[in-house]
Amino acid sequence: MSTQAKQQAVQPISGFEPYKEAPGEEYMGKPMRAHFTKVLNQWKKELMEGVDKTVDHMKDEAANFPDPADRASQEEEFALELRARDRERKLIKKIDKTLQLIEDEEYGWCESCGVEIGVKRLEARPTADMCVDCKTLAEIKEKQVGK
Structure with missing residues (x-):
């Protein structure tokens, strides 16, 4: 696993500091739920931006190459991107489910x-x-x- 992949596995969302519990703080109290809501919404936003970038990339890069090998390479690249976006789509659904759990105070x-x-x-x-x-x-x- 690359260093970047390990960093993403540890903290999938950029720009967030780990939550620091106050002494005697209630588990999943309002501040903790607010932190995780913010983290999940940021993560979802980043995933949605990735979807937009993929659509733009595929529109910009789509070409009808006369060489079958070039065409096959491009189709394979697009297939890999679409598979990755499909996994992200499923993750977005899971993020939405998790945000609902936070709202219902059942998260954690x-x-x-x-x-x-x-x-x-x-x-x-x-x-x-x-x-x-x-x-x-x-x-x-x-x-x-x-x-």
């Missing part, structure tokens, strides 16, 4: 066992809906089933 707790997910995990993956233990078990089960 594991959907499997109900324990706190934790601020550090949510900083790393703001759309996380399971604690580390439940997510690990789910991944093990997924590998065993072969999905």
Whole structure:
């Protein structure tokens, strides 16, 4: 994994400082929810800008190359971009779902066992809906089933 990819994996959204809990602060109180709302909205905005850039790029770069190899290379490039945008589209849906959880004051707790997910995990993956233990078990089960 490249250094840039590792940085994006740790903090997907640019320009945000990790949340610093005040001593004795309530988990998922109003300030914490406001922080994650801001983070998720910024992330969604960045993803939407990427979609716009892809559309513009594909319009600008679309050409009918006479050489089949050039045409195939361009089609492959476009296919990769579209696949990436499709993953981002799914991520935008997950961000919207997470923003709704924040609004409903249900964000930050594991959907499997109900324990706190934790601020550090949510900083790393703001759309996380399971604690580390439940997510690990789910991944093990997924590998065993072969999905």
